[in-house]
Amino acid sequence: MTGQQHLDEPTNFLYPFIDGNERDSGALLADLATSASLKAAESAALRRSTLQSCSALVESAGAEMARRFATGGRLFTFGNGGSSTDAATLAALFAQPPASEPLPAWSLTADQAVLTALGNDVGFDLVFARQLIARAQAADIAIAMSTSGNSADLLLAMREAHGRGLYTIGFTGYDGGAFVQNSDVDVCFVVRSQSVHRIQESQALLGYQLWSAVHMQRGLQ
Amino acid sequence: MTSAAHTDMTLDLAMDLAQASFTLAQRFSTGATMWCIAPACSPHAQHIAVEFVHPVVVGKRALPAVALTGADLVGQVRLSARAGDVVIACAGAGDPDVSAVMQRAAAWGVTTIWIGNGERPPIGAADHVLWLDDPDPTLAATGEFVLMYHLLWELTHVCFEHPGLLTSSPSVCTDEVCITCSDEGRPAEVLATAPGGTASVRTAQGEEDVVTVLAGALFPGDLVLVHAGMVISKLKEV
Numbered sequence: 091m092t093g094q095q096h097l098d099e100p101t102n103f104l105y106p107f108i109d110g111n112e113r114d115s116g117a118l119l120a121d122l123a124t125s126a127s128l129k130a131a132e133s134a135a136l137r138r139s140t141l142q143s144c145s146a147l148v149e150s151a152g153a154e155m156a157r158r159f160a161t162g163g164r165l166f167t168f169g170n171g172g173s174s175t176d177a178a179t180l181a182a183l184f185a186q187p188p189a190s191e192p193l194p195a196w197s198l199t200a201d202q203a204v205l206t207a208l209g210n211d212v213g214f215d216l217v218f219a220r221q222l223i224a225r226a227q228a229a230d231i232a233i234a235m236s237t238s239g240n241s242a243d244l245l246l247a248m249r250e251a252h253g254r255g256l257y258t259i260g261f262t263g264y265d266g267g268a269f270v271q272n273s274d275v276d277v278c279f280v281v282r283s284q285s286v287h288r289i290q291e292s293q294a295l296l297g298y299q300l301w302s303a304v305h306m307q308r309g310l311q
Numbered sequence: 312m313t314s315a316a317h318t319d320m321t322l323d324l325a326m327d328l329a330q331a332s333f334t335l336a337q338r339f340s341t342g343a344t345m346w347c348i349a350p351a352c353s354p355h356a357q358h359i360a361v362e363f364v365h366p367v368v369v370g371k372r373a374l375p376a377v378a379l380t381g382a383d384l385v386g387q388v389r390l391s392a393r394a395g396d397v398v399i400a401c402a403g404a405g406d407p408d409v410s411a412v413m414q415r416a417a418a419w420g421v422t423t424i425w426i427g428n429g430e431r432p433p434i435g436a437a438d439h440v441l442w443l444d445d446p447d448p449t450l451a452a453t454g455e456f457v458l459m460y461h462l463l464w465e466l467t468h469v470c471f472e473h474p475g476l477l478t479s480s481p482s483v484c485t486d487e488v489c490i491t492c493s494d495e496g497r498p499a500e501v502l503a504t505a506p507g508g509t510a511s512v513r514t515a516q517g518e519e520d521v522v523t524v525l526a527g528a529l530f531p532g533d534l535v536l537v538h539a540g541m542v543i544s545k546l547k548e549v
Contacts, residue, residue, distance in 0.1 A: 115333070115476045122329035122466045123322070129465065130320035133458050171365065175358035179452050182352065188448035197354075286367040287461040294454030301452070 133291045140281050140292040141299060148296065151277045152303025154257055159304065160311060161229050163257075165195035168218045168247060169235035173261075174199040176290055177235045180297040190305050198222075198247075218247035228255030233297075236260070237289045239267025239280075248274040261296065263289030324441065328462050331424050331439035335463065336470030338397050338422055340477040345376040346392050346421075349401035350408045352451050353380040355426075359399060359460045371468055384408040385415070389500075394420030394515050401456055404432040413437050414534060414548055417498040420515030426459050433549060496536040496543060501529050512537060 141148075155165070165184055167177035177197050184195035198221050199205060208217045222232065232251035234244040239262030252258050252274040259277045260269035266280040281292040335345070345363060349356040356378035363376035379387045385408055388398055398421050402409040409425070413436050416423045425437035429446035441459050443450065450456075470477060499512035499521070508524040514537060523529055526542040534546040 114473075118470065118473055118476060119326070119329045119333060122332055122469060123325040125469065126325040126328045126462050126466060127320055127322070129462055130325070130458060133454075134319065137454070171361050172358050172367070175354035175361070176457065178354035178357075179352060182354070183449065183452040287458075287465070291454040291458045291461065294452065294457050298449065298453045 129288075133288050136281065136283055136288050137292045137295045140279075140296060143282075144279050144296060144299075147277060147279065148299050148303050151259055152300055153307050154276075155231055155300070155304045156307035156311065158229050158231055158257055159193050159308070163229035163231055164227075165193065165231045165233065166198055166222065166226065166251075166256075167195065167233045167235065168198040168244065169261075170241055170243065172286075172290055173235040173237060173293075176294055176297070177233065179294065180233065180235070180301070183298065183301050184304075187301075191308070193304070215242040215246055218243055219250040222247055222250045222254065222256070226251060226254050226256055231257045231259065233259045234261065234269075234275075235293060235297075236267070236269065237263040237286045237293075239263070239269035239278075245269075245272075245274070248272070252276070259300075261293045263293070324443075327439060327441055328459070328466060331441060332463055332466030333470050333476075334422060334439065335397060335424070336467045337477050338395065339374050339467070340471075340474070341395060343375075343396045343422075344391075344393075345374070345397040345399055346388055347376060347378045347399050347401075348380075348384050348388065348409065348412065349378075350384055350406055351402060353378070355401040355451070355456055355460070356380060358457065359401070359463075362460060362464045366464070366468075368468075372471065374467075385411045388412050389415070389419070392419055392421045394517070396420075397422045397424065399424040399426070399460075400437075401426045401451070401460075403427050404430050404436075410436070410549060414546075415500055417515065418500040418513055418534060424463075426456055428455070436549075496538050498546065499535050499537045499542075501531050501533040501535060503531055504529050510542065512542070 167181045169177040178199060181195040181197040184193045186192060198218050204221060205217055208220050212220060234248055236244050245268055248258050248260065258275050260275040261279050262269040263281045263283055266278060269275050269278045279296050281289045283289050347356040347359040360376040360378040363374040365373065379391060392398060398412060398416060400409040404427060413423055413425065423437040424439040425432060426441045428443040428450045431442050432440060443455055497514050499514040502511045502513055504510040508522055509520055510523045510529055511518055511520050521537050521540055521542050523542045526535060526545050534548060535542045536544050536546060
């Protein structure tokens with residue numbers, strides 16, 4: 091199935107029997123395809139500019155993470171909603187990479203018993219901070235993924251992590267929110283966009299670059 | 312470093328996304344639930360589900376999407392999906408669970424969308440294949456799949472602004488010889504066999520009792536072709 095064929099014969103594959111609608115759904119499909127191309131180009135441009143503006147920060151953060159992994163440090167990632175899944179994908183990239191050496195990393199949303207126990211008993215704002223109190227050690231690393239940088243549960247977790255000596259990395263979007271110029275956040279990656287979707291796409295690539303930088307550094311050590 | 316972010320989306324992929332979104336909007340309009348699976352990277356299944364259930368754009372409809380994770384995904388989808396539903400998978404072409412689900416989709420009457428990269432699934436393996444050719448196994452962690460299902464969500468909601476186009480069912484017969492109406496070899500999955508050469512099977516139209524004497528030994532989960540109340544052959548699974 092080629093796209094061009096469908097553009098030329100817009101409705102053959104769907105509604106060859108409804109003449110009145112034929113042109114309309116074809117026009118919609120063409121519009122949708124154009125929109126997909128434009129949004130994908132916008133996403134790619136944002137990812138390119140984000141990588142460029144963050145490249146020095148990625149290098150230095152990767153070096154510090156590699157130093158900590160080398161001394162027994164471990165990585166905890168967390169976020170809310172879609173960002174929690176992106177944080178889980180990042181933890182899995184560190185812990186179960188397809189070909190590289192695995193490094194100890196966990197997503198703090200993985201256990202629904204712990205999440206709901208904390209949410210119910212001490213409040214949702216503490217679901218990550220309390221897990222760090224129980225698990226984290228000074229050599230560890232915390233990565234919080236957010237599109238706003240303003241989520242209370244993430245800010246409290248970063249305060250707890252930083253107070254315990256963890257290396258804290260914040261991913262955020264828009265203008266950075268409360269992650270910016272925050273003494274609890276050692277490194278802050280801001281994806282400058284107004285779209286939650288485009289921000290998350292760039293953050294995923296930044297996380298991937300961070301993982302690459304860590305392995306590059308470990309190769310040098 | 313992966314090169315994916317430095318290449319533009321192909322026109323073919325953009326059109327595939329457009330068609331998948333249009334179909335998805337049609338299915339949601341007729342009451343479908345979307346079941347999301349990603350055996351090797353379950354966070355993608357959960358991201359897709361949360362995207363549709365709790366949209367980031369205020370005012371957009373919440374749509375029924377559910378991530379299935381954990382053991383026996385084939386069994387989970389078999390139990391969960393009803394005829395008219397949608398299954399979306401994020402997985403490589405060689406994933407055995409996703410392959411088994413996709414091959415059963417016609418028997419279950421569900422529409423399928425398959426997101427992945429590297430070697431492509433066989434032609435026709437899913438109704439909509441949204442694929443990147445870059446074989447890098449770490450591509451799943453670069454945001455490329457996230458972009459793909461974000462666009463699926465965004466375009467699906469554009470389709471809702473065209474309600475007139477969402478009402479007709481594309482499954483209505485239009486061919487001169489309609490495979491469904493002439494009962495010409497419909498796919499089915501064996502539910503249970505009975506002594507005396509009969510079995511109950513699941514098809515897109517529901518549960519049926521069929522004669523199996525032509526097919527040899529059958530077991531629950533086997534895929535077969537049914538014609539005029541008879542199993543005429545067992546389908547080989549890829």
